[in-house]
Amino acid sequence: MSQWFNVGKIVNTHGLNGEVRVISKTDFANERYQKSNILYLFMTENEPIQLTVKSHRTHKNFDLLCFEGFTNINDVEKWKNGILKIKKEQLTSLDEGEYYFYEIVGCKVVTNDGEEIGTVKEILTPGANDVWVVKGNKGKEYLIPFIDDIVKSVNVEDKIITIEPMEGLLS
Incomplete structure (x- = not known):
């Protein structure tokens, strides 16, 4: 059974092109949200949805993410309040003096x-x-x-x- 780590919460959509607004809970947002990285979206008790990062940018205090295959606000609106996570195996080793x-x-x-x-x-x-x-x-x-x-x-x-x-x- 995988151990999961919370990297952010989807709090809203942004614009009409499938971008979502995320409050990050990760220590390494730029690394976590790199293009082609895999994130898992948890909504209630359903199985997590595997998502591939298409783009990442910051706006005010939020991280804005687009995911491959989701290009419209209607595709992502239902994800509000969803939690983005990664598997423990996706954690990378840190330099000495750095900690998760x-x-x-x-x-x-x-x-x-x-x-x-x-x-x-x-x-x-x-x-x-x-x-x-x-x-x-x-x-x-x-x-x-x-x-x-x-x-x-x-x-x-x-x-x-x-x-x-x-x-x-x-x-």
């Missing part, structure tokens, strides 16, 4: 002094670097920027991230 979101979410965050901060709940991608949202043990949330000055080690096997907090980060 699913590897980071759920990791325990500790300081280099051994103090437990909390668990990574989600990842924000606001710009220059990712920001990890850590839910503290007492319910407080911390925003940890994924930069070398702060993140000292990431052990995805043991699900432990060690940080060196700079002043004010945990207050």
Whole structure:
């Protein structure tokens, strides 16, 4: 049985030529949405629909995708709220120091002094670097920027991230 990874959600159509507007949930949109790549569309409990990317562009905060064989708004309108996924086998190996979101979410965050901060709940991608949202043990949330000055080690096997907090980060 395949393990699936969510890469985006179709939120609307765009124009009349079969283009769909996607809110991406992937760490590598340009790689995922390359021409000829295969994506799987999940609608309710039906079998996923295999789609081949025909074109990709960005517009405002959305990724706009066209799929081969679907050239009209009427072909794709029914896909609103559908989830685009890939199979685990489609994941590519990453360079050292790069991680997939699913590897980071759920990791325990500790300081280099051994103090437990909390668990990574989600990842924000606001710009220059990712920001990890850590839910503290007492319910407080911390925003940890994924930069070398702060993140000292990431052990995805043991699900432990060690940080060196700079002043004010945990207050």
